Amino acid sequence: MTTVHKTEGEELLLAVKGAPLEVLERCTQQLRQGEVLPLSEEDRQRLSNDNDRMAGEALRVLGVAYRTLDELDAENPERQLIWLGLTGMTDPIREGVAELMEAFHQAGINTVMITGDQSATAYAIAKQLNLSRDRHLEILDASQLSQIEPEKLQALADKVDVFARISPADKLQIVQALQATGQIVAMTGDGINDTPALKAANVGVAMGKDAANVVREVADVIIEDNNLATAIEAVSRGRTIYNNIRKSVHYLLSTNLSEIAVMTAAISLGLGEPLNAMQLLWLNLVSDIFPGLSLAMEPPEPDVLTQPPRDPNEQIIPQGDFERIALEAATITATALLSYGYGIWRYGISPQSSTIIFMALTGSQVLHAISCRSQAHSLFAPEKLPPNPYLEAAVVGSLALQILPMLVPPLGTLLNLTPLDPLDLAVIVGCALLSLGANELTKPTESLEAAAP
Numbered sequence: 001m002t003t004v005h006k007t008e009g010e011e012l013l014l015a016v017k018g019a020p021l022e023v024l025e026r027c028t029q030q031l032r033q034g035e036v037l038p039l040s041e042e043d044r045q046r047l048s049n050d051n052d053r054m055a056g057e058a059l060r061v062l063g064v065a066y067r068t069l070d071e072l073d074a075e076n077p078e079r080q081l082i083w084l085g086l087t088g089m090t091d092p093i094r095e096g097v098a099e100l101m102e103a104f105h106q107a108g109i110n111t112v113m114i115t116g117d118q119s120a121t122a123y124a125i126a127k128q129l130n131l132s133r134d135r136h137l138e139i140l141d142a143s144q145l146s147q148i149e150p151e152k153l154q155a156l157a158d159k160v161d162v163f164a165r166i167s168p169a170d171k172l173q174i175v176q177a178l179q180a181t182g183q184i185v186a187m188t189g190d191g192i193n194d195t196p197a198l199k200a201a202n203v204g205v206a207m208g209k210d211a212a213n214v215v216r217e218v219a220d221v222i223i224e225d226n227n228l229a230t231a232i233e234a235v236s237r238g239r240t241i242y243n244n245i246r247k248s249v250h251y252l253l254s255t256n257l258s259e260i261a262v263m264t265a266a267i268s269l270g271l272g273e274p275l276n277a278m279q280l281l282w283l284n285l286v287s288d289i290f291p292g293l294s295l296a297m298e299p300p301e302p303d304v305l306t307q308p309p310r311d312p313n314e315q316i317i318p319q320g321d322f323e324r325i326a327l328e329a330a331t332i333t334a335t336a337l338l339s340y341g342y343g344i345w346r347y348g349i350s351p352q353s354s355t356i357i358f359m360a361l362t363g364s365q366v367l368h369a370i371s372c373r374s375q376a377h378s379l380f381a382p383e384k385l386p387p388n389p390y391l392e393a394a395v396v397g398s399l400a401l402q403i404l405p406m407l408v409p410p411l412g413t414l415l416n417l418t419p420l421d422p423l424d425l426a427v428i429v430g431c432a433l434l435s436l437g438a439n440e441l442t443k444p445t446e447s448l449e450a451a452a453p
Contacts, residue, residue: 002078007068014067016078019118019165020051020086023063030083039083050086055120058128059088093128096229101129103232108308112178113162114171122164131161142166145173154180168193175200184312188228190215205231232305239307240300246316247295250325251372253317255287255365257329262336262361272349274340274357278415283362286401291369294394299386301374324375328439332368335435336361342427355417356424359402363432366398371439379440 005013016023024047030039054061065081104111111131115122119141126137140156142165148156157177163170171187175197178185187194187201190211198204199218206219208226216222223230259280266274275283317325339360343353369391370379377385405411406420420428 004072004077011068011070012072014069014077014081016065016067016081017062017087020061020063021048021118023065023081024048024083026078027065027081027083029081036082047083047086051118052120054086054088055118056124057088058121058124059090060117060121062087062089093125098129100229100232101131103305105133107232107235107305109235110158110183112160112174114166114174115162115164116166117164119162119164122162126162137161139164142170145170150177153177157181158183168196171197172200184309186231188223188231190226236300236304239304239310240298242310243301243304244296244298246321247298247372247374248292249317250321250375251295251369252288252292254325254328254372255332255368256284257325258332258336258361258365259283261329261333262340262357265333265337266340271340271344274354275361276354276416279354279358282405282415283358283365286398287362287365290394290398291366291391294388294390295369295372297390298373298388301377301385302383303376321375327442328368328371331438331442332361332364332435335364335431335438338434339427339431343424351416352418352424355420356428358415358417359420360428360431362402363399363428364435366395366402367432367436368439369395371436375443378443379436 001017003015005015007013016026024044027039029036030043031037051061051063063086064084066084067077067079067081069077101111111129113122113126113129113131115125117125119139123137123139126132126139131137138160139162140160142163145153145163145166153173154177157174158181163174166174171189171194175185175187179200179202184203185201186203186205187197188205188207189195189198190207192212192214195212195214195218198206198215203221204219206215206222207228209222209224210226211219211222221234259275262274266272336357340353340357343350343356347353373385373388373391377383405415405417412418
């Protein structure tokens, strides 16, 4: 940066600041103890060493020079300058940012520093942040960037931790190179020079409510408090929302599949129709709505930020989940048919046996919502999931609704239900708990191990 000032003697004073080595390159003399002296190669080497030392202390270093002249040379004024010295500015890393970088890394999010600072300063800051995760820190200077072909830059982009002395055009080039390797790129910025890169990124993040208006307009996300820790919280919530949608769908598919399987199996085995149309409607009313909605309100799982990011092209219910859904539906079906078998053994094919399977199937489905809270944490694992009061209310409320027809005769008559004795109730409760326990025990072994401290 160069500014021009008119002095009292009508001379022009050129004041120059910038990257130390570039300013030094344009100097031919130096000011020492008030005297202008020639700038020797030995002096240049000493100043270069001083610059490296200051930059190595994570200081942002500028070279300062000046020149007086009678008339401004518009084409090339920054030449034959007189060197004044180096200035080092400290811009300390915010408290907790190093731990935040570690949180990003654990979440499978690679962090790359793009800075206008010279390489030595950027290297020192990156080491403090542990951007390389204890491996060799890779740094690329903008002077090298212009010499690299686009294809080679794409190969290097996802291996570099720090890009130094970067211009706005370089930022855009880096974002595009990372995208070309298949990366999903989120770019943060707050100045007008960040606009092209923010617009090109998959997710442009404007930092701070004081960010330039044009930056706020092109950004996809605005972090008002200018705190990058908000971004990791947003990642946690975003993953949780997606996971909760999957949990609700998972629950609805497995419970509805179990109803189909119960009806199909009983009729195929010549055991009559275990449930009538009104019972099926009631069952869906009680077991689907409230538990399904409560699963959408699940708090973040303890390991939500240690899981790798999902493939954006992945289906909301992957192939492996369908196998799990089928297994859970089969378990619910088996325990419901077990209760029906008990009813037939005791009462024959009758309203009493239908009442028993109706209550057992509904109880199994409602309790299955507890199992659908996580595919990676079992009820029997040492580490427990955070409480979900919505689910607790949904389970208690749904079970209360299920008991209601037994207490209100007109409603019981509408559903064709009969009274139950203590043994019947014990079988119903036992089958519902058996279904829940079996589905928890059949969760993948690695998930149970991951839940252990």
